[in-house]
Amino acid sequence: xxxxxxxxxxxxxxxxxxxxxxxxxxxxxxxxxxxxxxxxxxxxxxxxxxxxxxxxxxxxxxxxxxxxxxxxxxxxxxxxxxxxxxxxxxxxxxxxxxxxxxxxxxxxxxxxxxxxxxxxxxxxxxxxxxxxxxxxxxxxxxxxxxxxxxxxxxxxxxxxxxxxxxxxxxxxxxxxxxxxxxxxxxxxxxxxxxxxxxxxxxxxxxxxxxxxxxxxxxxxxxxxxxxxxxxxxxxxxxxxxxxxxxxxxxxxxxxxxxxxxxxxxxxxxxxxxxxxxxxxxxxxxxxxxxxxxxxxxxxxxxxxx
Amino acid sequence: xxxxxxxxxxxxxxxxxxxxxxxxxxxxxxxxxxxxxxxxxxxxxxxxxxxxxxxxxxxxxxxxxxxxxxxxxxxxxxxxxxxxxxxxxxxxxxxxxxxxxxxxxxxxxxxxxxxxxxxxxxxxxxxxxxxxxxxxxxxxxxxxxxxxxxxxxxxxxxxxxxxxxxxxxxxxxxxxxxxxxxxxxxxxxxxxxxxxxxxxxxxxxxxxxxxxxxxxxxxxxxxxxxxxxxxxxxxxxxxxxxxxxxxxxxxxxxxxxxxxxxxxxxxxxxxxxxxxxxxxxxxxxxxxxxxxxxxxxxxxxxxxxxxxxxxxxx
Numbered sequence: 001x002x003x004x005x006x007x008x009x010x011x012x013x014x015x016x017x018x019x020x021x022x023x024x025x026x027x028x029x030x031x032x033x034x035x036x037x038x039x040x041x042x043x044x045x046x047x048x049x050x051x052x053x054x055x056x057x058x059x060x061x062x063x064x065x066x067x068x069x070x071x072x073x074x075x076x077x078x079x080x081x082x083x084x085x086x087x088x089x090x091x092x093x094x095x096x097x098x099x100x101x102x103x104x105x106x107x108x109x110x111x112x113x114x115x116x117x118x119x120x121x122x123x124x125x126x127x128x129x130x131x132x133x134x135x136x137x138x139x140x141x142x143x144x145x146x147x148x149x150x151x152x153x154x155x156x157x158x159x160x161x162x163x164x165x166x167x168x169x170x171x172x173x174x175x176x177x178x179x180x181x182x183x184x185x186x187x188x189x190x191x192x193x194x195x196x197x198x199x200x201x202x203x204x205x206x207x208x209x210x211x212x213x214x215x216x217x218x219x220x221x222x223x224x225x226x227x228x229x230x231x232x233x234x235x236x237x238x239x240x241x242x243x244x245x246x247x248x249x250x251x252x253x254x255x256x257x258x259x260x261x262x263x264x265x266x267x268x269x270x271x272x273x274x275x276x277x278x279x280x281x282x283x284x285x286x287x288x289x290x291x292x293x294x295x296x297x298x299x300x301x302x303x304x305x
Numbered sequence: 306x307x308x309x310x311x312x313x314x315x316x317x318x319x320x321x322x323x324x325x326x327x328x329x330x331x332x333x334x335x336x337x338x339x340x341x342x343x344x345x346x347x348x349x350x351x352x353x354x355x356x357x358x359x360x361x362x363x364x365x366x367x368x369x370x371x372x373x374x375x376x377x378x379x380x381x382x383x384x385x386x387x388x389x390x391x392x393x394x395x396x397x398x399x400x401x402x403x404x405x406x407x408x409x410x411x412x413x414x415x416x417x418x419x420x421x422x423x424x425x426x427x428x429x430x431x432x433x434x435x436x437x438x439x440x441x442x443x444x445x446x447x448x449x450x451x452x453x454x455x456x457x458x459x460x461x462x463x464x465x466x467x468x469x470x471x472x473x474x475x476x477x478x479x480x481x482x483x484x485x486x487x488x489x490x491x492x493x494x495x496x497x498x499x500x501x502x503x504x505x506x507x508x509x510x511x512x513x514x515x516x517x518x519x520x521x522x523x524x525x526x527x528x529x530x531x532x533x534x535x536x537x538x539x540x541x542x543x544x545x546x547x548x549x550x551x552x553x554x555x556x557x558x559x560x561x562x563x564x565x566x567x568x569x570x571x572x573x574x575x576x577x578x579x580x581x582x583x584x585x586x587x588x589x590x591x592x593x594x595x596x597x598x599x600x601x602x603x604x605x606x607x608x609x610x611x612x613x614x615x616x617x618x619x
Contacts, residue, residue: 011448018449023461030465139601140594142549144556145572148586152579243454247557261457262557265464273461280454288451 005293012285019281020274024066027270028059034079034268053077066274076271080264086275090257094279096166097249097256101242103176108183108237113230115184116191117223123196131188138185143244147178147251164253175252179245183237190233194226201225228299235291239284330534333610340606346599354411357404368397380582391584393574399585402566403592409567410548410596412478413485417547418540420486425493426529426536432494433501434524443498447491455488459550462487463559477562485550489543496539500532534611542604545597552593568593 033046033055041049050056054065069076075086119131141149154174155163165171198204199222207217246258257276264273334340358364383391383399391399432443462484467477504510505528513523554560555569563570568589575585 012452014445015449015452019453022449022453026461026465136598136601137594139545140597141590142552142556142569142593144553145586145590145593148572148576148579149590152583156580239454243457246457247553250557262460262464262559265461277454277457277461280457281452284454285448285452 005289008289008292012282012289015285016278016281020067020070020278021063023274023277024063025059027268027273028062030268034270053079066271070274070278075275078269078272080267080269080272086271089260089272090275090279093255093257093260096254097242097245097258100172100175100179100245100248100254100256101238103172104179104183104241104245105234105238107176107180108187108241109234111180112184112187113191113227115188116193116230117195117226119188119192120195120199120226121218123199128192131192135185135188135192138181139189141181143178143182144247144251146181147174147248150174150178151251164251166252166254166256171252175248175254178251179241179248183241186233186237187230191226191230194229195222198222198226228295231295231298232291235287239287242283243280330607330610334606337606337609339602340610343599343602343604343606346595347603350407350414350596350599351411353404353407355408357408360404362398362401364401380578380585383584383588391582393571393585394578397564397566399571399588402571403568403588405566406568406571406589406592407596409478409561409565410551410593413481413547413551414544414596414600416482417485417489418544420482421490421493421543422536422540424486425490426497428490429494429497430501430524430529433498434505434520434528436502440498443494447495450488450491453488456550456553458488459484459554460557460559463554467559473562476565477560478565481551481554481560485547489547492543493536493539496535497532500535501528504528504532538604538608538611541600541607544600544604548593548596548600 033050047056054062057065066076073087075090078084078086078089081089115131115134119128122128122131151163151174154160160170161174162168162171203225204217204221207221208214212221243258245256246261248254249256249258250262257279260269260272261276261280263269264276334344353360380392380394393399393402428443432440459481463477463480466480467473501524510523510527513527518526551560552567552569552572555567556573558570558573560569561567571589572586575582575589579586
């Protein structure tokens with residue numbers, strides 16, 4: 001197990017390395033540079049800026065110097081916000097983004113799993129129809145649409161929550177719900193299918209026939225077994241929530257890091273873009289390892305070697 | 306004696322399976338009400354996408370300024386004369402723009418999956434068939450692609466090539482196709498590889514090899530047709546994701562270029578008028594929802610129909 005784990009974690013390094021090379025190459029292949037703003041800078045100023053930031057060197061030298069900084073934890077200077085280091089920008093926004101992602105994740109699990117169980121236990125009766133309809137709505141509504149609808153209904157019409165910001169806890173509600181809508185639906189569908197699958201298993205029939213009360217068959221045998229496959233989608237879900245929050249952050253003007261992703265591409269803020277990409281790639285790769293390990297932990301039948 | 310009969314029986318069954326697999330699947334699909342609903346929605350979307358420009362009351366980019374001025378300057382509400390679903394702030398007919406959006410969604414739905422199939426099936430088949438180093442390389446590469454946050458990579462590609470010739474082709478649609486396709490083909494490649502690996506060991510492949518059928522023929526005549534079921538399911542279930550990605554791109558303003566009307570860009574534009582004219586957001590949102598529901602139901606139905614054992618999984 002330990003050797004499996006260390007192999008998986010070490011494997012993240014070459015993955016990140018490849019991701020960084022692809023992004024770096026793509027980014028520099030793009031025409032334009034960080035100094036093309038509305039006000040065009042004179043060529044001499046641009047040349048001086050390029051020299052100062054090392055942008056006059058060949059791309060591979062720039063990459064090596066970026067990589068050198070990265071492994072020492074230095075993400076470089078931001079080209080757009082010239083008085084700031086990328087480290088500071090990330091450190092400022094990351095806690096908010098993580099908080100939003102984790103809250104949405106908890107909401108998705110707390111609502112999605114019971115919704116799926118509820119549907120499966122009332123299979124082909126009204127609980128199933130209610131829960132399935134809800135998850136269809138969740139799957140069919142993109143997060144930005146859900147966000148707009150929530151703002152219109154709960155902020156503009158009812159005035160219950162602010163339309164944006166992040167300062168007070170009541171501002172957290174709508175973004176969290178908007179972000180969690182889709183994962184709730186996915187988790188509910190998955191849980192339902194998994195529960196229905198388990199219902200047909202021999203050990204459930206055995207549990208019933210040895211006279212266990214229905215309630216304990218459900219809680220001790222069905223749910224525990226049904227949730228095992230559900231765990232596999234939780235990793236991608238959490239990754240989706242962390243990386244997918246940028247659109248929600250934009251709509252609700254939340255001071256996280258997500259909003260910098262698009263901005264860093266359009267303004268050619270190379271170091272910020274690299275930092276964001278590496279951050280996301282690391283989260284996805286790392287969460288996948290966590291899920292695999294968790295999977296082996298809750299299902300003793302699985303052994304990694 | 307008994308074993309001989311059994312073997313014969315099995316052989317007969319297998320002989321018929323090729324022709325009846327699809328008929329069986331269709332029989333099961335037909336009984337699934339949700340799948341039929343999905344099929345109907347998909348056909349409606351296809352119809353709107355293909356014949357949209359013919360049935361649209363207005364060209365999607367034409368501004369009916371006279372009607373807008375007569376109405377006081379803002380977007381016209383639904384039910385206005387000449388504009389069944391109203392207009393946007395520039396007097397462009399919303400129904401016609403929705404139909405143009407349908408055309409974009411349909412092309413994204415099918416072209417992206419075509420790109421995915423063209424890349425994913427050959428690579429997956431080669432990796433599964435030859436195994437070894439090629440297979441290793443593919444699996445390692447899949448890890449990298451999976452670690453790439455796909456929507457962000459699509460955005461990077463879209464913004465990066467927006468100003469180039471390639472980015473402007475087909476009003477920016479070509480770039481959207483390629484960007485979404487590049488990030489999604491690995492799932493199909495993995496699936497095909499898995500199918501190859503399991504089918505490679507079957508008796509009919511061994512038999513084919515024993516009578517001297519070439520590798521190429523075995524792959525194209527035996528393995529691909531037998532392994533195609535799950536691929537069709539994956540492709541159908543991948544369509545909602547592609548439609549959603551396109552709408553999201555357009556919503557943040559990096560996808561299809563104006564004046565083309567993606568449902569995503571319609572929502573982005575309509576958002577500004579949401580308090581007074583909610584229909585500008587609601588109708589495109591309904592259109593997206595119906596398209597996503599249609600392909601999801603059809604995909605679920607196909608999965609249950611093509612492989613009853615898989616029912617409910619994935």
